[in-house]
Amino acid sequence: MNKTKSISVNACRALLALTFIFSGFVKAIDPLGSQYKIAEYLEAVQLSAYVPDWAQLMLAVGLSAVEFTLGVLLLLAIRRRLASKVTLAFMAVMTAVTLWLTVSDPIQDCGCFGDAIRLTNTQTFLKNVVLLSASIVLTRWPLYQVRFISKTNQWIAFYFTIAFILTASLLSLYHLPIFDFRPYHIGQNIKKGMEIPKGAKQTVYKTTFICEKNGVTKEFTEDNYPYDDSTWVFKDTHQEILEQGYEPPIHDFSITDQQTGDDLTDSILTRDGYTFLLIAPVLERADDSNFGEIDAVYEYAKENGYGFYGLTASTDKAVKHWRDITGAEYPFYTTDGTTLKTVIRSNPGLVLLYKGTIINKWSHNDLPQQDELNAPLSLIETGREPEDRTWTKIVLIIVCYVFPLAFLIAADRIWSWTRWVRKREEWLRQKEDWLKQKEQSNRLYQLLKRKRQMRKKIVAGNWKMNETLQEGVALAKEINESLKAEKPNCDVVICTPFIHLASVAQVLDSSLVGLGAENCADKEKGAYTGEVSAAMVKSTGAQYVILGHSERRQYYGETAEILKEKVRLALANGLKVIFCCGETLEEREAEKQNEVVKAELDGSVFNLTAEEWKSIILAYEPIWAIGTGKTATSDQAQEMLAYIRSIVAEKYGKEVAEETSILYGGSCKASNAPELFAKPDIDGGLIGGASLKAADFKGIIDAWKK
CATH class of the missing domain: 3.20.20.70 (Aldolase class I)
Structure with a gap:
């Protein structure tokens, strides 16, 4: 029975730990993406106006760090009771939230795995039910979790984990996410990403038109819309998906000139040569501290005949304000704000295209410097797609976090084992000395035997x-x-x-x-x-x-x-x-x-x-x-009582110890x-x-x- 419990508890512990570590990590290295998702939740419950952006960002970083750290605590069985209770509370809240998402559907993607894995709300709820059940098992029998680090050294792993995950978040925030799971990754051709393969299943929509006539509002479908009756005044429309078809990785990218109403998407994406896109989803909150470097890149693009366009979801008033404070001369066009936030996690950020393919991305903190832009892009490193460094980054994470943690575990186990060996040897030596003394003096042995008989039971x-x-x-x-x-x-x-x-x-x-x-x-x-x-x-x-x-x-x-x-x-x-x-x-x-x-x-x-x-x-x-x-x-009890009698003997002498x-x-x-009671050193019971x-x-x- 105990073996079954142990296997069950440790299987649940592994499932929870690996899920929390992965989920926490992919969100921690994309803090802005996590902030945007928190903003969606706040909008769904109409609280976004009360929580400022900086608080949303801190909450995003904090929740990701807690989830990742909790996963490591479970994996290494650190603070087993506390970690199990916190996990149960966390999963209870998350399960309730995803139940609400499943029933109400205010948000299409819960964001539990960031952009790495997208689940439907129903899939997320079922996943959380499984994890909640595992956390109940863990809370019921927390001490069946097998430890990897002794209690003495657990604090090292705990603080090292917190330092690592917060550092990863801060680096990703200052630069760009360490890993890019979004469809707008380097090497992606945006136009090809929007294509639907031949024969792919089409999404079936139902469009409802809302019209008004003589104060009466009525809904029409495409089949019964009153095209011949002009007295019906169109008011609004909404669509619902009847049958989901193939959805391309990129399905919401468009560039519009607000002044003329022209769609510039194709002309920019099919433009021959290089194109710089300055992405600023919300110009009112864009960082303007590096505007000089942005202007320098613009001047470089103009000198070499490259396109340079600003893309934003902000109003003309915000664009004018940006021009006033930065002296920007490049044109601004309109793109959906959510799309821009997906393209690059920086406000502003710079994207370099070559014939519609993303060649490179830069945060506003890492913009190309003038000394780098000393020749046409085709001749310099900046104009080439960088090598895929995914495995380099994975190795770096292993070297910076996994190896030190593994070294700590190995050192702790060796230390614990040698300590146990020393204590065992000391105990055996003491026992051997005592037995030798006992054997050396039969008279003393008989005396001790009589004392045992005289001791009060x-x-x-x-x-x-x-x-x-x-x-x-x-x-x-x-x-x-x-x-x-x-x-x-x-x-x-x-x-x-x-x-x-x-x-x-x-x-x-x-x-x-x-x-x-x-x-x-x-x-x-x-x-x-x-x-x-x-x-x-x-x-x-x-x-x-x-x-x-x-x-x-x-x-x-x-x-x-x-x-x-x-x-x-x-x-x-x-x-x-x-x-x-x-x-x-x-x-x-x-x-x-x-x-x-x-x-x-x-x-x-x-x-x-x-x-x-x-x-x-x-x-x-x-x-x-x-x-x-x-x-x-009985052997455990005898061993302890013999030890207690030995330390009484050290303090008061063997004769007193034998009478105690x-x-x-x-x-x-x-x-x-x-x-x-048959054991020689057990004199009764409390x-x-x-x-x-x-x-x-x-x-x-x-x-x-x-």
């Missing part, structure tokens, strides 16, 4: 926040009676909520069952509303108190210093302390369990004197096994207690849920008789 119940007062008293009575009938072979302790202590103390036979609290305050007394001091706990008749439980550390922020003070006050009031320690699942997977446990003991109890230590009972509770149904194997009772806690049940039923608790206690 304990089963302690931790009721946590369960049972009302009446239920708690009844449960205590039931436990007490069951132990009266059959004497236990170990010490038994029940630790109850504060309100139970005094009442439960009255129904327990203290020779059979000890009583403990689940916590006490780190203050002796005073104005600390809601707190219960160690002295108060002692006054109820309790002899024990649990301190350092992971739930207190996790939910109530108990630190080592706070616990240190609690331990001091508990001991000062004659209470025996059951002190808990243990690691999380992530710490266990990172093989940090030893250092975590040692740090918890160092910070709170290893400051005690040898005399004070006699009142300490340790409880190892792997946090990943508390209340989860998961249990550490160390309990195991974490989904301990009657079924697995005999196997656990029992949670199973202590709330007398029969289950008794079953664990009886494990000491097996």
Whole structure:
């Protein structure tokens, strides 16, 4: 079952990661194209007037960077829980948006893959449903994702990825997109791109004419249009596609002289020789900082007999303003604004044609300089179509991003492996030394064996926040009676909520069952509303108190210093302390369990004197096994308790360590207690849920008789 989950989760993770990386990258390297698409969405919901262009551009760059980075986080399993939740939220929003697009159809192309891949709205919605399902699987079982980088070094990959994708966006914004997926790429003949092959399926349209007569508006088709009735006044028309036919890559390119109404498309595209097109979709917002370089290119074109035309979708007023501020003398013609934005991602940008074929493109930041234009275009590099550098760019991306990331992963894996080897060797060396010492002195071995037999065996119940007062008293009575009938072979302790202590103390036979609290305050007394001091706990008749439980550390922020003070006050009031320690699942997977446990003991109890230590009972509770149904194997538990005993020995000596009772806690049940308690270093259990039923608790206690 776990293997199936692992395969499913990692397959979903790979699908999401690769989709996000590709989608984020193709949009990140075309930030203006992404901005134009965001503008379409804003227009569809009538919000474009409220979001300025610079905010749209920042949103475009930011969303692309987030999508790409999220894909890399999923691919490398970085911050698995957080990345999975963010992915689910992202896909939920995107699926809702594409459902709206599918139903309402306000935009023809959602732009999820930029211009690289175009999907219909229905295809995009179905794609998002699949990705949403994959993100649900990922969120349900995030820890089944296989890590490639240890937690220690994940931040390097994270920040390196953000720096890379933002740099790619800024370079594409300042110059032109790194890869050009649009039909107006270098090498494309615009006229040929508009041709429809012979025999290609034609698109079938339905044209509706709206006319008015005597205040009555009526719609007509081409079949019933009232050609013979001039009293009907034409008002408007609209078309809808009944059957989609072949659509050429370029289908919306036209050049019109607004002054004369003439269509100049053919004359410019079939012009012999070179033609410069200055593309400025919106002249009002065009960058005029390089107008001197534009004028220099125009003068060069005029001197060599090349065409030079400005194309814009702006009004005559905007053209006049441009001429006033730049002194431009070249003619301006009208072309659809969306088409111009597709031709080149720069406002303005320069396109060089040769007999209608796009030879080169330049952003307004990269215009040809005068020293480059020192001869006719046919004789210089500027007039030749540049070599296809697609593979060069791919290799550059691999060298600048993929190789460093791969090197980081390899170095991290080697570092983690050598660290594990060193720790393993150290552990084996310590174990070997201990075994040698054990073998060298049979007398010491016999002493240690007797100490093991003398060590107190304990089963302690931790009721946590369960049972009302009446239920708690009844449960205590039931436990007490069951132990009266059959004497236990170990010490038994029940630790109850504060309100139970005094009442439960009255129904327990203290020779059979000890009583403990689940916590006490780190203050002796005073104005600390809601707190219960160690002295108060002692006054109820309790002899024990649990301190350092992971739930207190996790939910109530108990630190080592706070616990240190609690331990001091508990001991000062004659209470025996059951002190808990243990690691999380992530710490266990990172093989940090030893250092975590040692740090918890160092910070709170290893400051005690040898005399004070006699009142300490340790409880190892792997946090990943508390209340989860998961249990550490008996070998895992033995290994950890042996390690804990070894560090107690380092601090207080072997004899004290052998006299210290160390309990195991974490989904301990009657079924697995005999196997656990049979291990030489496990002296009993700290029992949670199973202590709330007398029969289950008794079953664990009886494990000491097996």
